[in-house]
Amino acid sequence: MTEDLITVAGVAVDTRHFIGGRRVASAGTFTDVSPIDGAPLGEISRGTPTEAAAAVTAAGAAFPGWAATPPAERARILRAVADGVDKRLEELAAVETADNGALLRSHRRGVMPRVAHNFRFFADRLLTLDHEDFTTRGHTNHVSWDPAGPCVLITPWNAPLMLATWKVAPALAAGNTVVLKPAEWSPLTASLLADIAAGAGLPPGVLNVVQGYGAEIGDTLTAHPDVRRISFTGSVPTARHIAASAAANLTPLSLELGGKSPLLVFADADLDLAADLAVEQYDNAGQVCLAATRLLVEASVAEEFTRRFTERAARLRQGDPRDESTDVGPVIHHRQLEKIDGFVQRALAAGARAVLGGRRGEGQYYPPTLLTDVRQDSEIVQEEVFGPVLTLQTFTGEDEAVHLANDTRFGLAATVATGDPERAERVTARLVAGTVWVNCFFVRDLDAPFGGSRQSGVGREGGTWSFDFYCDLKNTVTAPKGWQTHG
Template identity: 90%
Template sequence: MSESITVAGVSVDTRHWIGGRRVASAGTFTDHSPIDGSAVGEIARGGPDEAEAAVGAARDAFPGWAATPRAERARILHAVADGVEKRTEELAIVETTDNGALLRSHRRGVMPRVAHNFRFFADWLLRLDHEDFETRGHTNHVSWDPAGPCVLITPWNAPLMLATWKVAPALAAGNTVVLKPAEWSPLTASLLADIAAEAGLPAGVLNVVQGYGSEIGDALTSHPDVRRISFTGSVPTARRIAASAAANLTPLSLELGGKSPLLVFADADLDLAVDLAVEQYDNAGQVCLAATRLLVEEPVVEEFTRRFTEKASALRQGDPRDEGTDIGPTIHPRQLEKIDGFVQRALAAGARAVIGGHRKDGQYYAPTLLTDVAQDSEIVQEEVFGPVLTLQTFTGEDEAVRLADDTRFGLAATVATGDRERAERVTARLVAGTVWVNCFFVRDLQAPFGGSRQSGVGREGGTWSFDFYCDLKNTVTAPEGWDQDHG
C-alpha cells in the first residue's frame, strides 16, 4: 500500500502510528469523502496483531511517562497545542474532506477547540489538588495516580475535537494512549500523531491504529493490559465494548448520544427559540447533543412553525468547502440510508413533513421537520443522527416535562422561556447531563459532561476527567512515630 496520500494538498500518512514509528498492515480499507463520494485513499486496516503491538508500546512507555513531572507533561501538551494551531488550515481542510462538516466551522471553531483541549487539561493538571485534611490527628493526602494504558475509541462526526477531548486529559494524567478513530473519518488522527511527535511526546505514549471495530476494536477493549476505555458512539457498540471489557473489569467512560428535547414555552422569545431550533441542523444534524425533539406550547405553535419554516428554508445546503454553505452532506451512504429509513417509516405511519422529508443528490439529505408524530413512535424515541427534527405540542409544565423525559436517553435538554422561576422548576425535573436555558452548545471544559440513562456512563471534564483517567489514592499519615535521627 502507499505510505501516504495527498488530501487537498496535504500529505497524510495512511499507516498506523505505533511505538513512535509508522507501521503498515497487510490489508487496507478505502476512505471516501462524503462531499462527492470519491475515494480519498487506502488506509491501513489493523487487526489483533496491530492491537497487541499498540497496547504493548503503550505499556512499555507508561512507566517513563507516568514518572514525568507534571510541569514537563504540561509543557509537552502545550507544544502539541502549538502544533495544532500552526496546522489549523491543513487540519481543517483534511477533516472537511474526510467527514463533510463545514470548512468555516473547522477553521473558526473546531480546530481552535482542539488546541484548547490540550491547553486546558495541561493547565488543569498543574492546579489539580485536594486540600489535606485530618482524622483524629492523622493527615489525609489525596493524589491522582496515572492508571496505565488507555484505549480511546472516537466517532466520526467531530473526529479530531472529540478525540482530543479524550487524548488530552488521558495524557495529562500521565497515562499512555491507544487511539482508534472511526473508520469513516480516520485522517486527522494520523496528522495528530505527527504533531505530537514533533512536539516531543515520547515514543509509545500516543499510538494511533486504524480499522474496523470488529477486527481491531475487540482486541483492544478485551486486552488485559488496558486500564481505561473511553468510547463515544452508539448504544449497541457500547454494549459490545462493555461486554468485552467485563472480563478484566476495565473501567469505562461511555458517551452514547441522545434524543434531546427543546422545550419552547409560550412566554419565550420566539425569535430566539426559532434560532435555537434551526441550529439543531448544524453538521447535518450529526451532533450527539442535538435537540431533535421540538416541544412547543400550544398557544404559540402556529407562529413558531411559521417562523421556523421561513428560517430553515433559507439554509443553504451544498459543498461544505464553500463559505456560504450552511449544511453539508451526511457522512456515509449507510448513514444516509438509515436517516431516510427513519423518515419514510414515519411518513408511512402518518407523520407530515413540514419541510424536507427526502434525499437530495449525492449524500445530502434535506433538512426535515416532521409533525403529527406519536410519543411512542420510532421517530420520536430513536436517535436518527441526521437533519431530522420532530414537532410536538404541550400544555403546561407537567406535560412538557413528561414528554421531554419520556425516552431511554438523557444526554441534554434545551429550555426556552422568559420566566426565570419556570426555568428553575423545569430544569430541576429534566433528566439530562446538560441543560441549556435560552442558549445552546455553550460548553466549558471544566464542567462535567456525560449522559444519564442510555446516553452514557460517567462524566468527563475538569477534575472529573482526572478522576476517570487516574487511580485516586488517599495516604493517611500518623502524627507520631517518626525516627527523628533518620536523615
C-alpha cells in the same frame, strides 16, 4: 510521495498506523471516501489484532517513563502539541472537511481552535490539580491522582479530531499512555495528530494510533488485560459490546452514547430566539450527539413558532462544505444516508407529516427536515436518527412538557426556552439530562462535567472529572508523629 502517503486537500497524510513512535503498515487496507462527492481519498491500513495488540504493548512499555515524567514537563509537551495544532490549523481543517464533510468555516473558526484548547486546558489543569488536606482524629489525609496505565480511546466520526483530543489530552496529562482508534469513516486527522505529537516531543509509545474496523480489532483492544481505562463515544449497541468485552478485566469505562434531546419552548419564550435555537439543531447536518431533535412547543404558540422556524430553516443553504456560504453539508456516509431516510420514510408511512424536507437529495445530501403529527411512542420520537431530522410535538403545561421531555431511554441534554426564570428553575430541576441549556445552546466549558444519564452514557468527563476517570485516586493517611518508630 510513496504509496503510504496520500494527498488530501493539498496535505500529505500517512495512511499507516502509528505504533511505538513509528509507522506500521497492515497487509490489508480499506477505502476512505469523501462524503462531499463520493470520491476515494485513499487506501488506509486496515488494522488486525496483531497491530492492535502491538499498540497496547507499546503503550505499556512507554507507560512507566511517561508516568514518572514530572507534571510540569508533561504540561510543557502538551502545550507544544497545541502549538503544533495551531501551526497546522488550516491543513487540519481542510483534511477533516474532505474526510467527514463538516463545514470548512466551522473547522477553521471553532473546531480546530478547540482541539488546541483541549491540550492547553488539561495541561493547565494538571498543574493546579489539588485537594486540600484534611484531618481525621489528628491524622492527615492527602488525596493524589496516580496515572492508571494504558488507555484505549475509541472515537466517533462526526467531530473526529475535537472529540479524539477531548479524550487524548486528559489521558496524557494524567500520565497515561494511549491507544487511539479513530472511526473508519474519518481516520485522517488522527494520523496527522500522531505526527504533530511526535514533533512536539511526545515520547515514542505514549500516543499510538490504530486504524480499522471495530468488529476486527475492537475486542483485542477492549479485552486486553494490560488496558486500564476505556473511553468510547458512539452507539448504545457498540457500548454494550465494549462493556461486555471489558468486564472480564473489570476495566473502568467512560461511555458517551448520544441521545434524543428535547427543546422545550414555552409560550412566554422569545419566539425568535426559540426558532433560532431550533434551526441551530441542523448544524453539522444534524450529526451532533447533543442536538435537540425533539421540538416540544406549548400549543398556544405552536403555529407561530412553526412559521418563524420554517422561514429561518428555508434560508439554510445546503451544498459543498468548502464553500463559505454553505450552512448544511453532506451526511458522512451512504449507509448513514440510507439510515436517515429509512427513519423518515417509515415515519411518513405511519402518518407523520413533513412540514420541511422529507426526501433525500442528490449524492449524500439530506435536506433539513421537520416532521409533525408524530406519536410519543413512535420510532422517530424514541430513536436517535443522527441526521438533519427534527420532530415537533405540542404540550399544554409544565407537567406534560417535562413528561414528554423525559419519556425516552436517553438523557444526554435538554434545552429550555422561557422568559420566566422561576419556570426555568422548576423545569430544569425535573429534566433528566447531563447538560441543560436555558435560552441558549451548545455553550460548553471544559471545566464543566460532560456525560449522559440513562442510556446516554456512563460517567462524566471534563475538568477534574476527567482526571478522576483517567487516574487511580489515592488517599494517604499519616498518623501524628507518623515517622516515629516504636522501640
